Amino acid sequence: MVNTLLLETAMDLAALNAKFALPHNALTITTGNGGLPCVDVNTPAVSGRVYFQGAHVTAWKPKGTADVLWTSAKSNWEAGKPIRGGVPLCFPWFGPNAADATLPLHGFARLLPWELEATRAGDAGKVALVMVLRSSPATKTWWPHDFELRHRITFGDQLIMKLEVLNTGSAPFEIEEAQHTYFTIGDARQVQITGCEDVEYVDKVDNKKIKTQEGLVTFSGETDRVYTDARASNILIDPVLKRRITIQKTDSRSTVIWNPWINKSKAMPDFGDDEWTGMCCIETANVADAAVTVNPGQTHQMRTILSVDPTD
Numbered sequence: 468m469v470n471t472l473l474l475e476t477a478m479d480l481a482a483l484n485a486k487f488a489l490p491h492n493a494l495t496i497t498t499g500n501g502g503l504p505c506v507d508v509n510t511p512a513v514s515g516r517v518y519f520q521g522a523h524v525t526a527w528k529p530k531g532t533a534d535v536l537w538t539s540a541k542s543n544w545e546a547g548k549p550i551r552g553g554v555p556l557c558f559p560w561f562g563p564n565a566a567d568a569t570l571p572l573h574g575f576a577r578l579l580p581w582e583l584e585a586t587r588a589g590d591a592g593k594v595a596l597v598m599v600l601r602s603s604p605a606t607k608t609w610w611p612h613d614f615e616l617r618h619r620i621t622f623g624d625q626l627i628m629k630l631e632v633l634n635t636g637s638a639p640f641e642i643e644e645a646q647h648t649y650f651t652i653g654d655a656r657q658v659q660i661t662g663c664e665d666v667e668y669v670d671k672v673d674n675k676k677i678k679t680q681e682g683l684v685t686f687s688g689e690t691d692r693v694y695t696d697a698r699a700s701n702i703l704i705d706p707v708l709k710r711r712i713t714i715q716k717t718d719s720r721s722t723v724i725w726n727p728w729i730n731k732s733k734a735m736p737d738f739g740d741d742e743w744t745g746m747c748c749i750e751t752a753n754v755a756d757a758a759v760t761v762n763p764g765q766t767h768q769m770r771t772i773l774s775v776d777p778t779d
């Protein structure tokens with residue numbers, strides 16, 4: 468059970484603004500869709516939004532660019548239900564839980580309210596913030612371990628997201644994780660993705676067969692692939708929106724690429740039937756064989772850096 472009461476009572480917006488807001492409305496704490504609390508960033512250089520639920524970035528827009536991230540018009544905006552779009556954080560497992568399929572898909576981090584821990588104005592209109600999720604009786608109903616999970620986010624001409632887990636317990640634990648980024652694209656049938664050439668992947672829409680990527684990734688049907696040992700950056704080339712998005716990452720061995728195409732889109736209640744043409748996911752991850760063991764007192768970090776450039 469998600470503790471929705473926690474979300475409702477923990478959010479005294481005035482007190483949060485008194486402690487964390489930045490001058491010139493560069494960062495304010497407000498309510499967003501469905502009345503869910505969020506942090507809004509707005510400077511001459513960039514605008515963006517992060518929901519407390521899931522430390523979930525839903526918008527990043529360097530000034531002068533169109534939306535980079537995608538969110539569904541059909542998304543739930545309700546405490547305890549995943550937001551469809553932006554950057555859901557999958558933790559401490561990815562997809563269904565291997566031992567118990569009744570546990571939440573992609574873990575619980577995206578379902579719970581996180582705390583705002585710090586905010587900072589940087590140079591050139593940049594804004595940084597840190598959100599934290601600590602183990603609690605609620606998390607222990609799903610996963611027995613003691614941990615602190617931080618999402619360190621910097622909005623600027625780049626979007627830098629660092630997911631950092633600290634083992635605060637006395638025994639090692641193993642985690643899977645993903646920054647499950649949804650991108651706005653002009654037409655899924657026309658984009659190309661570099662960076663996975665010759666990399667092996669698990670094809671989740673073909674009985675989990677192991678295949679090897681030939682050439683650039685393109686979409687011509689439902690696509691759900693976990694590229695294993697995929698450490699390289701990706702470039703999402705979009706000839707319709709005339710831009711390229713570069714996805715750099717560190718300490719991530721898996722890249723997940725997803726487009727639900729026609730039938731799966733229709734089957735998902737929180738996803739518009741035709742929305743598959745305008746989005747795709749390229750996810751910075753450590754999953755399956757790339758799961759990470761974190762020893763007591765140790766931290767593990769995984770980082771995604773996004774940038775966007777116009778093309779002719």
Ligand code: BG6
Pocket residue numbers: 549562572573647671691692723725750
């Ligand atoms: C992707 C998975 O990362 O997320 C897909 O590889 C899954 O299998 C997709 O369908 C969306 O997951 P969810 O739980 O947000 O609907």
